[in-house]
Amino acid sequence: MRLVRDLGRRKLRSTLTITGITIGIMALVVFGSMANKIDALVKGGSEYYQGKVTVSAKGGYMGLGGVLSTKMADQIATLAGVDVVVPSVQLMLNDDVSGVSMGTPPMIDGAVAGADKGRETFPIHYATGRALTAADEGSRVVVLGSDLARQFNAQVGDTVTLRNVKFQVVGILEPTLTAPDNSAMVPLAAAQQLYVRTLSDLVADRLNVNEIATGLVVYPKPGADPEKIADEIDANVAGITTMTGKDFDQQIGAATSMLNAILIGIGLLSLVIGGLSVINTMAMSVAERTREIGIKRAIGASRWRIRREIVIESAIIGLIGGLTGLGLGYVITTLGNDAGRSSATILFDLTFGTAFSSVAFATILGAAAGFIPAWHASRLDPVTALRYE
Amino acid sequence: MAILEGRNLRKTYKLSRRNTVEALKGVEISIEQGEMVAIMGPSGSGKSTLMHILGLLHAPDPNHGPAPELYLGGENVASLSDNARTRIRARRMGFVFQDFNLVPTLTALENVMLAGDYAGIRGKQARQAAVDALALVGLNERADHKPVELSGGEQQRVALARALVNKPEIILADEPTGNLDSDRSAEVLALLRQFNREHGQTIVLVTHDAEVGEACDRVIRMRDGRIRDDGQRTSVNRATPTMALPAMAASA
Numbered sequence: 001m002r003l004v005r006d007l008g009r010r011k012l013r014s015t016l017t018i019t020g021i022t023i024g025i026m027a028l029v030v031f032g033s034m035a036n037k038i039d040a041l042v043k044g045g046s047e048y049y050q051g052k053v054t055v056s057a058k059g060g061y062m063g064l065g066g067v068l069s070t071k072m073a074d075q076i077a078t079l080a081g082v083d084v085v086v087p088s089v090q091l092m093l094n095d096d097v098s099g100v101s102m103g104t105p106p107m108i109d110g111a112v113a114g115a116d117k118g119r120e121t122f123p124i125h126y127a128t129g130r131a132l133t134a135a136d137e138g139s140r141v142v143v144l145g146s147d148l149a150r151q152f153n154a155q156v157g158d159t160v161t162l163r164n165v166k167f168q169v170v171g172i173l174e175p176t177l178t179a180p181d182n183s184a185m186v187p188l189a190a191a192q193q194l195y196v197r198t199l200s201d202l203v204a205d206r207l208n209v210n211e212i213a214t215g216l217v218v219y220p221k222p223g224a225d226p227e228k229i230a231d232e233i234d235a236n237v238a239g240i241t242t243m244t245g246k247d248f249d250q251q252i253g254a255a256t257s258m259l260n261a262i263l264i265g266i267g268l269l270s271l272v273i274g275g276l277s278v279i280n281t282m283a284m285s286v287a288e289r290t291r292e293i294g295i296k297r298a299i300g301a302s303r304w305r306i307r308r309e310i311v312i313e314s315a316i317i318g319l320i321g322g323l324t325g326l327g328l329g330y331v332i333t334t335l336g337n338d339a340g341r342s343s344a345t346i347l348f349d350l351t352f353g354t355a356f357s358s359v360a361f362a363t364i365l366g367a368a369a370g371f372i373p374a375w376h377a378s379r380l381d382p383v384t385a386l387r388y389e
Numbered sequence: 390m391a392i393l394e395g396r397n398l399r400k401t402y403k404l405s406r407r408n409t410v411e412a413l414k415g416v417e418i419s420i421e422q423g424e425m426v427a428i429m430g431p432s433g434s435g436k437s438t439l440m441h442i443l444g445l446l447h448a449p450d451p452n453h454g455p456a457p458e459l460y461l462g463g464e465n466v467a468s469l470s471d472n473a474r475t476r477i478r479a480r481r482m483g484f485v486f487q488d489f490n491l492v493p494t495l496t497a498l499e500n501v502m503l504a505g506d507y508a509g510i511r512g513k514q515a516r517q518a519a520v521d522a523l524a525l526v527g528l529n530e531r532a533d534h535k536p537v538e539l540s541g542g543e544q545q546r547v548a549l550a551r552a553l554v555n556k557p558e559i560i561l562a563d564e565p566t567g568n569l570d571s572d573r574s575a576e577v578l579a580l581l582r583q584f585n586r587e588h589g590q591t592i593v594l595v596t597h598d599a600e601v602g603e604a605c606d607r608v609i610r611m612r613d614g615r616i617r618d619d620g621q622r623t624s625v626n627r628a629t630p631t632m633a634l635p636a637m638a639a640s641a
Contacts, residue, residue, distance in 0.1 A: 291490070295492065296503070298490075299551065300479020300508060303472070303475070383446050383447065
């Protein structure tokens with residue numbers, strides 16, 4: 001278009017200005033993708049913890065900590081409002097936690113399949129293979145989450161080694177964008193055995209392997225309030241701590257909201273700076289074209305037309321900056337995800353929404369930055385502008 | 390029929406807080422359709438200012454005297470808004486400047502089409518009108534060249550084509566030969582005369598060049614913000630009263 005040619009008049013200046021927007025959009029895209037990822041994790045977590053009470057040993061956190069007993073499950077099952085209690089054993093896949101950044105570290109997750117009697121509502125979909133069944137108890141089989149499967153480069157039928165023990169892969173999950181992607185689900189007995197090995201002999205000797213649990217999931221009866229049940233459990237069972245969906249939202253949700261705000265804030269700040277650069281460039285461009293504007297006004301261009309020309313030009317600057325920023329942001333998030341894949345850490349989720357709104361925002365920012373210079377241009381007196389040197 | 394008529398045209402410019410310039414002190418003017426009129430006078434005589442008012446670039450001052458009157462084709466245009474004046478300039482007038490004033494990033498054809506665009510000519514018609522206008526000034530082969538690739542004379546001819554593309558009621562030219570050598574000046578002058586004689590195009594020009602003045606139907610001479618001689622050969626010379634006073638005083 002004609003107007004793009006106007007940008008070509010001062011190539012260096014246009015390039016520098018566009019680069020300002022590019023950097024701002026790139027930051028917004030990258031940080032926005034990070035925020036998307038965090039949101040997905042948190043949402044997944046929140047969904048999971050809703051409508052149930054998670055019991056773990058006091059001093060532990062989300063299942064990583066001390067030992068409970070499956071006998072506690074029976075005790076809790078007798079409390080009012082409690083429907084089903086499912087014991088589980090969770091332990092880290094690797095003891096080395098240095099690679100952990102965002103999200104959950106890879107975990108081994110053992111439970112008796114079907115023990116929830118259908119109460120579990122968190123959707124789990126299988127990409128290949130099958131789910132674990134109660135009949136698998138006693139075998140060494142595993143269902144892998146999508147990220148772990150990729151890390152092991154495993155398919156159904158392969159054998160993988162978890163904590164020095166061989167397991168056969170019977171199923172692989174679809175990506176969930178949250179914790180299960182990083183989990184290896186095994187039968188309860190297998191997990192209990194693995195867990196025992198992590199304990200010192202002194203402790204291990206005193207435990208009955210078959211009664212080991214690191215967490216209990218308590219499903220309420222329909223209509224029962226998980227909060228009340230959590231309070232009851234706290235009152236009646238010693239040495240444990242409970243967590244409900246509300247607890248999760250409060251603890252994690254608040255922290256991640258703030259993180260989101262900081263990330264987006266940084267991105268927006270970069271854009272404001274880029275926008276100021278556009279205003280500056282357009283102002284200079286208008287000043288340099290004073291005479292030309294005078295000519296156009298003299299031969300009949302309305303004030304509105306002059307304004308439109310300037311605003312469209314600066315919108316194009318925004319658009320080009322937005323597209324290149326998006327492109328660079330895409331490269332960065334893709335490289336980042338590839339780099340993190342080996343440690344099963346996917347950091348970025350660049351959604352279509354993020355991409356589209358970033359480019360749209362850049363274009364609108366460009367147009368808005370052009371308003372003031374455009375307004376000044378349209379107010380020039382044609383006669384004086386014509387004579388301008 | 391008078392295509393452009395003005396009475397009580399005054400204009401004072403405020404250059405700074407204390408520095409005002411009374412550029413036009415009360416001008417009466419009438420231009421017939423099909424006339425080619427030159428406005429001449431020394432610097433500061435107000436000829437450019439008169440041109441700007443006739444071209445609706447500025448509005449005449451409404452205060453400090455009888456109300457100004459300005460008619461274009463019989464229509465009262467003395468106190469129009471900026472937008473209204475801009476519309477009339479775009480659709481019914483054509484302008485030629487001393488410095489050619491073409492848009493440097495556009496080709497000759499695009500420069501002419503721009504004026505058509507402002508005049509509301511759209512699409513295919515716009516292109517055709519521009520091509521026709523360039524043909525009238527003999528520059529079709531240079532249509533795709535940018536101003537920097539054209540000579541001064543060629544640029545001014547493009548400017549002329551631009552002024553013609555909307556088939557204006559009147560063309561206003563401010564020193565159209567001012568930046569051209571004598572050969573190119575003659576070329577441009579010949580073109581203007583051609584449009585005037587063959588197509589009846591009304592042309593008003595401001596000039597210093599006596600030759601240009603002689604090529605016109607009449608010459609309006611200005612001095613100190615007033616018309617001293619409106620060049621009408623058939624009617625009495627309207628000398629301004631202030632000019633007559635010293636003579637009367639002397640003879641008293």
